[in-house]
Amino acid sequence: MRFSQPWAFWLLLLLPLAVATLLANERFVRRVQKRFHLSSEAAQRWRSVLRPLTGVLALLALIIALSGPQIWAPLTGPSERPLKLAVGIDVSKSMLAEDMLQHSPEAETSAVANRLNSASGLALNLFEQLDGQQAGLFFFARNGIEVVSPTRDQGFLRYMVQNTRLAELTESGSDLKMAMATGATLLGDPDNQDTGAIILLTDGEDTENTLSEIIAQSEQMRLLGLSVHTVGVGLSKEVYIPIRRPGGVGIEGFYTDTAGRHLRTRLHPETLQSLASRSGGRYFQLERHNPQNLAKELLAQIPRSSASDGPRDRGLKNIAPLLLAIGVVLYSTYSLL
Numbered sequence: 001m002r003f004s005q006p007w008a009f010w011l012l013l014l015l016p017l018a019v020a021t022l023l024a025n026e027r028f029v030r031r032v033q034k035r036f037h038l039s040s041e042a043a044q045r046w047r048s049v050l051r052p053l054t055g056v057l058a059l060l061a062l063i064i065a066l067s068g069p070q071i072w073a074p075l076t077g078p079s080e081r082p083l084k085l086a087v088g089i090d091v092s093k094s095m096l097a098e099d100m101l102q103h104s105p106e107a108e109t110s111a112v113a114n115r116l117n118s119a120s121g122l123a124l125n126l127f128e129q130l131d132g133q134q135a136g137l138f139f140f141a142r143n144g145i146e147v148v149s150p151t152r153d154q155g156f157l158r159y160m161v162q163n164t165r166l167a168e169l170t171e172s173g174s175d176l177k178m179a180m181a182t183g184a185t186l187l188g189d190p191d192n193q194d195t196g197a198i199i200l201l202t203d204g205e206d207t208e209n210t211l212s213e214i215i216a217q218s219e220q221m222r223l224l225g226l227s228v229h230t231v232g233v234g235l236s237k238e239v240y241i242p243i244r245r246p247g248g249v250g251i252e253g254f255y256t257d258t259a260g261r262h263l264r265t266r267l268h269p270e271t272l273q274s275l276a277s278r279s280g281g282r283y284f285q286l287e288r289h290n291p292q293n294l295a296k297e298l299l300a301q302i303p304r305s306s307a308s309d310g311p312r313d314r315g316l317k318n319i320a321p322l323l324l325a326i327g328v329v330l331y332s333t334y335s336l337l
Contacts, residue, residue, distance in 0.1 A: 004068030011063045011098040018059050022052040047337055053228060054334040061327035065320045073317040082301060083137040083196045084150045086183035087126060089119050089167055090202035090233070092141040092174035094265035097203070098242060099235045100287065106129070112244065115233040116166050118286060119201035121229060125295035127157040136186045137161070140207065142173035144182025150196075168246065176200070176275065177217045185228055190285030193270040197227045197281065197302045211271060220277040229281035229298060236265035241265055 003009075026048045041216045095116040111117050127135060134150035137157055148160055183198035198221070206214060221228050241263050242251040267284065276283040282301050284294055 001072075002070045002257060004070060005152065005173060006067055008063055008066035010067065012060075014063075015056065015059065019052065020161065021055055022055050026049050026052055031146065051334060051337040054330045054337065058327050058330035058334055061323045061330060065323035065327060067320075069319050069323065071317055071319055084187050085126075085130075085133055085197055085199060085302065086138060086140045086150070086186045087122055087123055087135060087199045088140050088179050088183055088201065089116075089161075089166065090141065090174060090179070090200070091116065091139045091169045091171070092205065093170050093172050093263075094203055094205050094240050095119065095233070096167065096241050096244075096255075097234060097265050098169060099237070099239045100233065115203055116170070118291075119163050119231075119233045122201055122233075122286060122291045122295060123161050123177075124158055125291045126299065127154050127161070129222055129292075129295050129299055130154055133196055138177070138182050138186055139166070139169060140179040141171045142175050142178070142179075142183075144178050144289065145169075146182060146186050150187065157264045165246075167244075173207045174202070174205050176202070176204075176206045176271070177209050180217050180221055180228060180275075181277075183228070184221065184224060195324060196225075200228065200230045200272075200275075200297065201286075202230065202272070203265065204232055204272040205266075206232070206271065211274065214271065214280050215274055218275045221279040227302070228276055228279040229279040230272040230283050231294070231298070232267050232269050232272050232283065232285040232287075233264070235287060236267050236269065238264040238266045282337055283321065 030048055042088065084311055096114050098112060098114045098117055100113050100118040123137070130152075132152065134152055135154075135157060136146070136150040137148040137160055139145045139147060147164075148157055179200055179202070180198060183200075187196040187198070209217075218228055241255040242254060243253045244250075245252060267285075269283070271282040275281075282298075284298060286294065289297070
């Protein structure tokens with residue numbers, strides 16, 4: 001048994017005073033009844049015992065109820081666990097492509113309207129609209145980087161997005177399998193029972209895996225109880241990837257491959273749609289939505305908890321209402337005697 005409010009046991013110091021008061025009151029009542037012959041000797045005897053006893057037991061039951069008693073009891077039926085979110089931002093070089101409009105009112109007017117800044121703006125809106133859920137943050141390209149473990153501190157999550165120079169973290173190559181694995185690791189609990197959702201903000205390019213390998217990984221996420229929601233950032237039309245230096249003004253050139261050919265990139269909605277649907281998630285395209293509205297719609301698709309049928313081990317059950325009811329019955333009996 002556990003007690004959530006153990007301080008209430010200090011009230012037990014009132015019991016001796018209550019016993020003395022009840023006994024003194026009974027002696028007075030007995031003297032009055034004896035003087036005026038109001039009841040028989042036998043009735044006086046059982047009443048003088050039962051009335052103080054019910055009064056003391058009523059006070060004891062109420063004190064224990066105030067202490068918040070909880071007992072361990074086997075639990076059956078559906079169990080619920082709160083879901084956690086892992087938000088991943090793609091930081092591959094293709095996210096530097098400038099084929100997006102800057103919708104976020106919080107974005108700096110001087111910010112470049114590229115995919116990376118648009119994804120960051122959506123992440124800010126997602127974290128702002130969280131309502132008690134835990135959320136974590138990670139970046140990914142060819143590798144995954146865990147940035148913030150799941151937390152309810154929305155301010156810290158937003159701070160990390162706003163103050164991390166994502167453009168300086170970009171690298172060549174992108175691995176969506178690694179992105180999903182990083183999100184699953186971020187959401188893992190001590191019992192190895194993942195329960196949550198992964199949100200990937202990406203253009204869908206993958207330089208490391210085939211579509212069948214990506215789908216196989218997303219199906220594995222579903223088996224783990226993790227749905228993967230994807231937000232496509234960019235346009236389906238191919239564009240070049242500009243080079244901008246930190247602190248510089250204007251475009252200095254465009255990224256090229258080893259053969260000197262300019263790299264071109266586009267949004268891959270078919271990949272992101274397949275990935276999301278096979279894991280139990282949904283696909284959204286950022287270009288078609290206002291970031292604030294998209295954040296609301298996206299969070300609305302994610303339940304706050306997951307339910308699983310079958311027996312659970314044990315759980316704490318609050319018995320304070322039962323003791324309170326017993327105390328009321330005993331006090332009513334005391335008043336009627």
